[in-house]
Amino acid sequence: MGEKTSLTLKIIAASLFTMLAVVFIFTDTYSLGEADSGASEDVAGDALVGTAEGHNGPVTVAVTMDGDTITDVTVTEHSESEGIADPAIEEVPAAIVESNSTDVDTVSGATVTSNAIMSAVEDAIAGGSASGDSAASGDAVAQTVEGHNGPITVEVTMDGDTITDVTVTEHSETEGLADPAIEEVPAAIVESNSTDVDTVSGATVTSEAIIEAVNQVLGDSDSGASAEEPVELTDGTYEGTAEGHNAPLTLEVTVENGEIANVVITEHEESEGISDPAFEEVPAAIMETNSTDVDTVSGATVSSNAIISAVEEALQGAQ
Numbered sequence: 001m002g003e004k005t006s007l008t009l010k011i012i013a014a015s016l017f018t019m020l021a022v023v024f025i026f027t028d029t030y031s032l033g034e035a036d037s038g039a040s041e042d043v044a045g046d047a048l049v050g051t052a053e054g055h056n057g058p059v060t061v062a063v064t065m066d067g068d069t070i071t072d073v074t075v076t077e078h079s080e081s082e083g084i085a086d087p088a089i090e091e092v093p094a095a096i097v098e099s100n101s102t103d104v105d106t107v108s109g110a111t112v113t114s115n116a117i118m119s120a121v122e123d124a125i126a127g128g129s130a131s132g133d134s135a136a137s138g139d140a141v142a143q144t145v146e147g148h149n150g151p152i153t154v155e156v157t158m159d160g161d162t163i164t165d166v167t168v169t170e171h172s173e174t175e176g177l178a179d180p181a182i183e184e185v186p187a188a189i190v191e192s193n194s195t196d197v198d199t200v201s202g203a204t205v206t207s208e209a210i211i212e213a214v215n216q217v218l219g220d221s222d223s224g225a226s227a228e229e230p231v232e233l234t235d236g237t238y239e240g241t242a243e244g245h246n247a248p249l250t251l252e253v254t255v256e257n258g259e260i261a262n263v264v265i266t267e268h269e270e271s272e273g274i275s276d277p278a279f280e281e282v283p284a285a286i287m288e289t290n291s292t293d294v295d296t297v298s299g300a301t302v303s304s305n306a307i308i309s310a311v312e313e314a315l316q317g318a319q
Contacts, residue, residue, distance in 0.1 A: 047072075050124025054080050054116035061093070061117060063124040070100050073121055080113050088113040096121055115141065142169065143217045146301040147209040148243065149173055154186075154213035163193050166214055173206050177243075181206040189214055204242040204309040205302055233258050233318040240314030244270050244306040251283075251307065253314040259290045263311060275303040282307045 047062035057079035064072040073093035080089070088110035095104040102121050106114035119141075140157040150172035157165035166186035173182070181203035188197040195214050199207035233255045241250045247269035254262040263283035268275075278300035285294035292312050296304035 047074075048124040049076075050120040050122065050126075052116045052119035052123055054078060055085070055112040056080055059113065059116040059120050061120040061124060063121055065125070068100075070097050070121075070125075073097055073117075075117060078113075080110075085110050085113040088117060092117045093121075140165070140167075141217045143213045144170075145209050145213045145216065147171055147173055148178065148205040148245070148302055152206070152209045152213060154210055154217070156214055156217040161193075163190050163214075163218075166190055166210075168210060171206075173203075178203050178206040181210065185210045199309060202243065204313075205244075205305050208305050208309060233260070233315065236318060238314040238317040239266075240310035240312070240316075242306045242309035242313060244268055245275070245302040246270055249303070249306045249310055251310045251314065253311055253318070255315075255318050260287050260311075260315075263287060263307075265307070270303050270306075275300050278303040278307060283311075286311055 047064045049060060049062055051058050051060045053059070058077070059075060059080065060077040062072075062074045062076050063070060073096050075089045075093060078085070078089070088107040091107050092104060092114050096102055096118070102118040104118065140155040142153055142155045144151045144153045146152070151170070152168060152173065153170040155165075155167045155169050156163060166189050168182045168186065171178070171182070181200040184200055185197060185207050189195055189211070195211045195218070197211065199211075235255050235257065237252055237254045239250065239252050241248050243249070248267075249265065249270065250267040251263060251265045253260060254264075263286055265279055265283070270279075278297040281297050282294060282304050286292055286308070292308045292315075294308065296308075
């Protein structure tokens, strides 16, 4: 009887042990599965954190740097669709680390998530100065350039190689004066699927800023006139005017033998000292290259663009 009791107790104990082992295994597996599918992952304490808007909500990344080198990018939180977004979450961070740049290819079928990861990494590297909220919905990309009164931010939405939307999201331009440019230039860019569009008379600087911002998003900054066929110019002296920083700027362009021989600023109210480098360098560059596709002068961007726009207006009379 004692042996039977002992054997029974052993069997019960073995059964209990087996049951506990099974429960432990399945509980642990379930917990691991939850951790894998969840949004959060452990990251290094010194990692930089950035956020951008994804397809279904914010995408957060942790970026580890070694000096100027990106050593690791990890998506720590997201609400993207499982399966669809997984390739982007795996491939884009790896590509960013490999190239040490956010200028990498998006993953087909997960473009929005890909762009969100890139934007979040840029946000992290910038120390959070570019907030996740600034990332546009969909696959829009934002770019900021200097306008007449301050920075202008433009969002560009693409569908493959097609520009589907251009929106000025932030600006300090003068109400009324700049409104036609803010309405007409983006619409013209979308309609022509090109930045080779006309500026709006009376709002040339704002127009040029919008065009430049879109060019930068497209990775084709300073493109436009240089891509066109050369235009034959008729000899003579022609006047052009464009809006400067403080008031309209007027100049005269002399064409000799079909080329720009001289650019003279005849009227302006730009600030002395600040605008002087633009007055010296921009006309000289235009004459040297026989083109208005020249660099602006840092610190005098508005005056530079005004000179360029006024020369372009003057040359319309020589064509």
